[in-house]
Amino acid sequence: MNYIEPKTHLADLFRQAVAQVAPDSAVAIELDRPKQASHGDYACNAAMQLARSLKRNPREVAGAIIAALPASERVEKVEIAGPGFINVFLKPIAKQCLVGHVLAQGADYGRTNTGKGEKVQVEFVSANPTGPLHVGHGRGAAFGASLANCLAFAGFDVYREYYVNDAGRQMDILALSTWLRYLELNGEFVAFPGNAYQGDYVKVMAEGIFALHADRYKRAAADVTKGVPDAEADPEGRLDALIANAKALLGPDYAYLHGYALEEQLGDGRNDLTEFGVTFDHWFSERTLHDAGLIDRHVATLQQHGHVYEQDGALWFRSTAFGDEKDRVVKRDNGIYTYFAADIAYHLNKFERGFDKVIDVWGADHHGYIPRVKGALKAAGADPDRLVVALVQFAVLWEGGQKKSMSTRAGQYVTLRELRHEVGNDACRFFYVLRKSDQHLDFDLDLAKSQSNDNPVYYIQYAHARISRVLSSWGGDIRDLNDADLTRLEHASELALLARLAEFPEVCAAAAREMAPHLVAYYLKDLAADLHGLYVACQFLVDDEALKQARLALVAATRQTLRNGLGLLGVGAPDQM
Secondary structure (H helix, E strand, C coil): CCCCCHHHHHHHHHHHHHHHHCCCCCCCCCEECCCCHHHCCEEECHHHHHHHHHCCCHHHHHHHHHHHCCCCCCEEEEEEECCCEEEEEECHHHHHCHHHHHHHHHHHCCCCCCCCCCEEEEECCCCCCCCCCEHHHHHHHHHHHHHHHHHHHCCCEEEEEEEECCCCHHHHHHHHHHHHHHHHHCCCCCCCCCCCCCCHHHHHHHHHHHHHHCCCCCCCHHHHCCCCCCCCCCHHHHHHHHHHHHHHHHCCHHHHHHHHHHHHHHHHHHHHHHHCCCCCCEEEEHHHHHHCCHHHHHHHHHHHCCCEEEECCEEEECHHHHCCCCCEEEECCCCCECHHHHHHHHHHHHHHCCCCEEEEEEEHHHHHHHHHHHHHHHHCCCCHHHEEEEEECCEEEEECCEECCCECCCCECCEHHHHHHHHCHHHHHHHHCCCCCCCCEEEEHHHHHCCCCCCHHHHHHHHHHHHHHHHHHHCCCHHHHHHCCHHHCCCHHHHHHHHHHHHHHHHHHHHHHCCCCHHHHHHHHHHHHHHHHHHHHCCCCCCCHHHHHHHHHHHHHHHHHHHHHHHHCCCCCCCCC
């Protein structure tokens, strides 16, 4: 028997039956998997949906639907349960033939056409290139990459993008921080601001500039601090004044220092992410928005339509007209555009590039930013519903029962690179997506390093390695299993594993539809548990050749499914552990 996806097949049968029982009904056919195996393989609630409009008892309607169901060689029996549920029991062969389908599909098993080629841009990480990526950024990276993989696997045309904030104040602070450390190497000491970037990486960049250019960028400390406010009275004002002095004193050379710091940190972040298995189709520079005049154009358009007004020398977007709590500045009285103005232009540019949907992966602390961005899109005539924001809670790293602190400017944080080196890429990628993205995540470093069944990634990878060991001991060619007599798969543990394998395409589609790659992680844990249960309950390399072939085909299909699922999460599938 050729494999047909059971849910699709049954939905078609129920549609035909409902058309006879209630010809004028437009009821949607919903099929769910009962939590208890004794309740069948699928349950349909169509009778309860129809009962009111037909003015009949739900169980009576269920009986009529069952009587009208077309015969199917794949259905064992159909029963009425409870208030009117219709439980469907499949014949074993309807499940057994899945094995050959999985082996034939290989790396494509689980792939669907849910997205139908819809163009989707996923923008994620987009951390300011002002220092090494830390473990908080790592969660956004793992989530965004896994989400993009799930979307592509579900048939969406996915474009992965990183937005580089290379034109704002934070980059000026990094450039200043680097220059002040460079001046120290030249014997010019300026009290280092407490709100500048403190990390050792700043000193390393300063040493790099000193090694290349010696005292070329040296200026007198007295000139650097001329007219600068007191640090205690106005720390942010002091920082801005130091930046202004740096630009004035260095002139054209300031651009070099700014560019050096940017490229060093951006390159470090790119390398870190690549090693983490996270890559992008495009790194979009914020500066291009300024250079191309896109911010000018979009703000001017909003102003022409009455959505931007001038007050106290600044330009304000009328954000309150679109549900925000207050209006927002888009251009300061000093003529400099705000981050918000750049974000407006950037998001409008996304739609101008032809994306059907735009998904932004933001930290949960940006929740309040959503209505103002959507409001700006609406004001500009774009459909705000085409922007979907996935919020990601930062991960908190724990080790030995102690919480590790993270502060980029203070330089006190655990970098993503350090975490990866400590526990490995696989544990990082899996642990980061083990919870819903908007849920708090405690990353247990000790658990991630443990080689025990309590460590979910170890547990799943061990299932894959265990199957590889069995197949290696057998020593045959996987292709020979295509002719296995799958009707020999009758043990309860075998049938349970078959039922779990059949769920994989549904899980993948749901992970894409709900932007929830954690569903794949949950599924893999359950699939690994079923495999380990089968390993305990049944021997694989038995003397009965037909039974051996059938069981080896089953575990080979399981290995393929584990590999496909782990691949979506960016986790390796080792053959040995």
